[in-house]
Amino acid sequence: MGALKRYFGYDSFRPGQQGIVESLLAGRDVLGVMPTGAGKSVCYQVPAALLPGVTIVISPLISLMRDQVDALNDLGLPAAFVNTTQTPDEQSMVFAQAAAGEVKLLYVAPERLETGRFRDFASRTPIALVAVDEAHCVSQWGQDFRSSYLGIGDFIASLPSRPPVGAFTATATERVRRDIVGMLGLRDPSVTVTGFDRPNLYFDVVKLETKYKAAWVARYVADHADESGIVYCATRKETEALAATLNQMGHPAVAYHGGMAPDVRERAQRDFITDRMPVVVATNAFGMGIDKSNVRFVIHHNMPESIEAYYQEAGRAGRDGEPSRCTLLWNESDIVTRRRLLDNDYDNERLTPEEQEIVRQSKRRLLDGMVGYCRTTECLHRYMTRYFGQELTPAGAANGTAGAAESTCGACSNCESTFETIDVTRVAQAISRCVHDVNQRVGSGKIVKILRGSKAQDLAWLNPEQMPTFGMLKDVNEARIRDVLSQMATDGYLAIAEGRLPIVMFGRRAVETAQPDFHYEIKRVERKAGGTGGSG
Ligand code: ADP
Numbered sequence: 001m002g003a004l005k006r007y008f009g010y011d012s013f014r015p016g017q018q019g020i021v022e023s024l025l026a027g028r029d030v031l032g033v034m035p036t037g038a039g040k041s042v043c044y045q046v047p048a049a050l051l052p053g054v055t056i057v058i059s060p061l062i063s064l065m066r067d068q069v070d071a072l073n074d075l076g077l078p079a080a081f082v083n084t085t086q087t088p089d090e091q092s093m094v095f096a097q098a099a100a101g102e103v104k105l106l107y108v109a110p111e112r113l114e115t116g117r118f119r120d121f122a123s124r125t126p127i128a129l130v131a132v133d134e135a136h137c138v139s140q141w142g143q144d145f146r147s148s149y150l151g152i153g154d155f156i157a158s159l160p161s162r163p164p165v166g167a168f169t170a171t172a173t174e175r176v177r178r179d180i181v182g183m184l185g186l187r188d189p190s191v192t193v194t195g196f197d198r199p200n201l202y203f204d205v206v207k208l209e210t211k212y213k214a215a216w217v218a219r220y221v222a223d224h225a226d227e228s229g230i231v232y233c234a235t236r237k238e239t240e241a242l243a244a245t246l247n248q249m250g251h252p253a254v255a256y257h258g259g260m261a262p263d264v265r266e267r268a269q270r271d272f273i274t275d276r277m278p279v280v281v282a283t284n285a286f287g288m289g290i291d292k293s294n295v296r297f298v299i300h301h302n303m304p305e306s307i308e309a310y311y312q313e314a315g316r317a318g319r320d321g322e323p324s325r326c327t328l329l330w331n332e333s334d335i336v337t338r339r340r341l342l343d344n345d346y347d348n349e350r351l352t353p354e355e356q357e358i359v360r361q362s363k364r365r366l367l368d369g370m371v372g373y374c375r376t377t378e379c380l381h382r383y384m385t386r387y388f389g390q391e392l393t394p395a396g397a398a399n400g401t402a403g404a405a406e407s408t409c410g411a412c413s414n415c416e417s418t419f420e421t422i423d424v425t426r427v428a429q430a431i432s433r434c435v436h437d438v439n440q441r442v443g444s445g446k447i448v449k450i451l452r453g454s455k456a457q458d459l460a461w462l463n464p465e466q467m468p469t470f471g472m473l474k475d476v477n478e479a480r481i482r483d484v485l486s487q488m489a490t491d492g493y494l495a496i497a498e499g500r501l502p503i504v505m506f507g508r509r510a511v512e513t514a515q516p517d518f519h520y521e522i523k524r525v526e527r528k529a530g531g532t533g534g535s536g
Helices: 002-008 017-025 040-050 062-074 088-099 110-114 116-124 147-158 174-184 210-223 236-248 262-273 307-314 332-343 353-375 380-387 425-437 444-451 457-462 478-491 510-514
Strands: 030-033 054-058 079-082 105-108 127-132 165-169 190-193 201-207 228-232 253-256 279-282 295-300 324-330 417-423 494-497 503-506 521-527
Touching: 002 040, 017 030, 017 040, 017 190, 030 040, 030 174, 040 054, 040 127, 040 165, 062 079, 062 105, 079 088, 088 116, 105 110, 110 116, 110 147, 116 147, 147 174, 165 174, 201 353, 201 380, 210 228, 210 236, 210 295, 210 324, 236 253, 236 279, 253 262, 262 279, 295 307, 307 324, 307 353, 307 380, 324 353, 332 353, 332 478, 353 380, 425 444, 425 478, 425 494, 425 503, 425 510, 444 457, 444 478, 478 494, 478 521
Parallel strands: 030 165, 030 190, 054 105, 054 127, 079 105, 127 165, 201 324, 228 279, 228 295, 253 279, 295 324
Antiparallel strands: 417 521, 494 503
């Protein structure tokens, strides 16, 4: 604690930091999993200040090294870096200073570790600690794999007296975490996952048909006219259309996407950051490196591809700690679109077909996590933090009240809603039989008409009156049948074949609907007083 105040001027540790610092000081390896901005650096900088010897910090971001090193020197912690931007002479000088004990933290890019000079230096100099930043780069299962990270484990093993190793990442998946431990050769590491909950954010999930989404956004923006917010859309076209709609209705908004001319894009960004423009309607190209603290709402007009993506984008709300709202608008067709994008994603042409299938499978799993967030009835804060591997304790839960299962966090739409599950087994079975009756040849509109016993002319060629399912769901309203049909498609009982006209086919789980124990439900959401509408 003394060092924290003395060098960094902070009065207290943030959650997780103290435990990590103490483990490293005690000589134990650690794996620290924290989101960006939670304060990973302090976790190795404090031990570096206190332990005898030099701490080696391995970081992939050469561009940031100089800033970090300058900041540490300003704080009175002697630091230096070696990387490719320096001449051999400059590098020699840094090594000499470090060997003489004049440097406490030495920042290096992973490529350096393999050079004879660095190995030579490390074998002769007492190393206090090795800190590996962005440790997920070691895993081929992560988004940011770097082959240069593969040498780190070897380097650590080659050190004459093995120092404690701290590995840090913001990555959630179990697979990547296992790789980090295995490939860096961490020994019985203490694993700390923390900082993912953002209690000042209100999480809101609203199921809404696509045609109502723009109106929902417009109403929200109108009701919060004095607030700054981001609306994320899936495509460039959507951002422009929605921004135009908002402007027509008298709500100033600017579009932002990767296809715009750089100067137009920069102006949009500047206008938003300086509060000249309250709302930006953007693709996920917006936000990288944007630090605006007073964003009061982030609305997702479409479902993102993963919880990781959602957390990062929604997390741009409320950086100042003030109450802010993160709303996700979704419907079943978002899921279908996402699945289709994923199956047609061949941008990885370097990979073999088998490897592509592995990538696709892991992307499918990520998408399942996102769909789970839309469908769950549990506390959304709890769902989100559990996804990242952090269990909310009662004290750590949003507003400190989400401890017991029956209590509410007061900061998510699920805790402020009641849910009714509706048994739709009969409807699902009828839909499935009808798809059989029409021989998987028509779209969902015609299926609904046949089930409702419609006499519409465009059905005549099918001879629907002859079908066993004709009129079978006369008593069920059209919207309900459509809802069940969509959910069956996303659950794999049906599949929508995309062509000029989408056709409803059987999905991989189709046979289950004919089994005697088949049971199917949909969820209806009822907001308690004060909620912002929406129904499922
Ligand atoms: P990360 O590496 O996890 O993205 P950083 O280490 O860059 O995060 O820290 C993010 C910010 O939080 C920095 O501005 C840092 O100064 C601040 N910070 C870290 N720890 C504390 C603390 N205990 N008290 C106050 N501020 C902190």
